[in-house]
Amino acid sequence: MTAETVPWKLLAATVGVGILTDGWNLAEAAQEEEPDPTEVRTFSTEVLFATPFAAPPVVHLGLTGFDLDEHSSARLTLAAETITPFGFRVTISTWRASRVYAVEFSWLAIGA
Numbered sequence: 001m002t003a004e005t006v007p008w009k010l011l012a013a014t015v016g017v018g019i020l021t022d023g024w025n026l027a028e029a030a031q032e033e034e035p036d037p038t039e040v041r042t043f044s045t046e047v048l049f050a051t052p053f054a055a056p057p058v059v060h061l062g063l064t065g066f067d068l069d070e071h072s073s074a075r076l077t078l079a080a081e082t083i084t085p086f087g088f089r090v091t092i093s094t095w096r097a098s099r100v101y102a103v104e105f106s107w108l109a110i111g112a
Contacts, residue, residue: 006112009057011049014064017092018102021045026092026100029072040095047107048087056083057111061090065104072097078105085111 019027026043059080068074075098082089090107094100 006054008110009051009053009112010108010110011051011057012106012108013047014104014106015045015047015090016065016102016104017043017045018067026094029069029097029099038095040093042091042093044081044089044091046087046089049085049109053085053109053111055111056085057109059083059088060108060110062106062108063103064106065102066100067102069099069101072099074098076100076103078103080107 018024024043026041061078061080063076063078066074066076068076073096075094075096077093079091079093080088081091090105092100092103
């Protein structure tokens with residue numbers, strides 16, 4: 001029995017999003033004096049691969065830059081979601097009174 005060998009494929013890029021991006025909603029903090037600590041604000045964006053993979057790849061995200069309001073704590077998470085052979089969705093989240101004006105992240109996709 002022989003198995004066909006498929007070479008690994010790597011794709012990577014850096015993406016920047018922020019207040020000039022359509023739909024950006026992380027620059028406005030909760031208007032309450034004591035914001036609900038369980039209320040999470042999110043922004044999602046699609047990343048499309050230049051060439052598709054044969055199957056959904058493994059995607060690694062790395063935060064490479066950010067612009068946050070100096071008057072509150074820095075609260076920020078990134079998550080790669082809905083990974084397909086053609087791309088994935090990145091969800092950026094913050095909570096409480098944090099105001100996020102921009103985020104830059106790098107991604108690396110590894111697959112066949």
